[in-house]
Amino acid sequence: MRSVVSPVGLARKQLERRLAPLRKMPEFARPARGWIKAMREALGMTATQLGGRIGVSQSRIARIEKDEAEDAVTLATLRRVAEGLDCTLVYALVPNEPLDEMLKARARAQADAQLKRTHHSMRLENQALDKRDLEAERERLAMEILVGDPRRLWDAP
Template identity: 40%
Template sequence: MNTQKLRQHQVDKHLEPFRQLARRRVPTGGWLKTIRLALGLTLRQQAKRCNIAFPTLHSTEHSEAEDRITLGQLRKMAAALDCELVYALVPSKPLSEITETQAEKIAQEEVFSVAHSMALENQRPTDTFLAEQIESRKRELLTGKWSKLWG
């Protein structure tokens, strides 16, 4: 296994516990407000616990609900609620699949551009031959530097 594949495998494995969480929606009003209310805290009580003004907390809760809050602010507010901020980027599919799809796309573009030129000269190869060439080029791309996949 090459180092690129190993790194990809390790990241995918590390992200596995987050995959189910990624499908969940943020509660209406955001997590800060939801947890504060579940704890039975008023805005004023929580603002006092955070050592910030009531309007600032109100504005911060709205910022979080509208995806305008910074990670630093969210981390600070989470700590004031005795919560931990968990942060992850979760790919929509395994990283290996994303990489293979990109390699396949490039291989198809390259092979079909040559096939098109050959077709103009009435020498178009068979579909089976083209599929073999695409697969061969895809494998070649995946064994090379992956940075070349992203142009």
């Protein structure tokens, strides 16, 4: 039987290839005082000077830096300030684990929920599966869930 890779699966693999290196780079975590202030100070630029470059006051720059440190700054503002600092804004959502692993874990959780109901009934009838058979059924069911529409993974528990 030939394996057919879906367009969604291909897109996920391409995205994973791009994201994998970022997952290994914790040094890109935002500095405590924020990237704006860190870059501005590293360049020896005052808040007044940065404000002049993007057409806002020194007090607005102070507010933007405070907002960034408090996770309240907008992407549009970050982009504008980055340009004023002659920087490029890089924005990404980096999953904590590979995308395929996230999907498998979600499918296993759904399989566990389904098996819990079935296995409970089987135990009551003294037909419970042993641990090895239960694990094999869990994996079979999880793979069956994964083959279907991935949107189903996010509906239930």
